[in-house]
Amino acid sequence: MPFARALALSLLICTPVLAQSPEPPKPAAPPPNAPAGGTPEKIPFGLPYGAPIGLDQAKTxxxxxxxxxxxxxWPMNIAVVDTHGELVHFARLDGAQLPSIMISQRKARTAARWRRESxxxxxxxxxxxxxYGTLDPELAASPGGIPLVLDGKVIGGIGCSGGTGDQDATICKVGADALK
Incomplete structure (x- = not known):
């Protein structure tokens, strides 16, 4: 009997009182034939893919x-990948944190495959x-991944990890600029 009372009391205390909760406002209905989220004239991030980056370019x-x-x-992990997101070249600077090895590769892969900065x-x-997380479980939603673009085409990506997102992005940008 004491167990039943305790259970009833806990249910009473833990159950929300729905009658006192205000009803949330209903969103306004979209106008008829309205595109979902707006329809841009051009595909965003629509740069074409080019031939995948080679080892010599990746080294540079x-x-x-x-x-x-x-x-x-800034001790960093730096990864360069091809258009498919496959690793071409990698460096782990002395003192760079170990979890950032895979993070740098994920950032580079995200930038190359999705043709936009992470x-x-x-x-x-x-x-x-x-x-976006529902579309690709490997997606890196963190600054520090930049697509590598040559002659208006994506040829790969660079990803850096080990610092703050802005530090990672700064190092990536220097690497990406070396391609030009």
Missing amino acids: ILAAAEAEAKKRG RVFFNTYAAGSAY
Whole structure:
């Protein structure tokens, strides 16, 4: 009998009182034939893919990024991937944190495959939308992944991890700029 009383009391205390909760306002209905979220004239992030980056280009990009990270004293993991997101070249600077090895590769993969900076996904999540996470479980929604573009075509991506998102993005940008 004491157990039954305790159970009844806990249910009474833990159950929300729905009758006192105000009804949430209903959203306004969209106008007839309105496109979902607006329809842009062009595909965003629609740069075409080019031939995948080669090892010599990847070495040049990584060397520039590595030099900048060392100059600033930021121990980074730096990954360069091809258009498919497959690793072409990688460096782990002395003192770089170990979890950032895979994170740098995920950022680079995200940038190459999705043809946009990984920061775009960070901003989307920060705004309250987790939509992209339902499309790709490997997506990196954090600053520090930049597509590598040559002659207007995506040839790969660079990803950096080990610092703050802005530090990671700064090092990536130096690497990406070395391609030009």
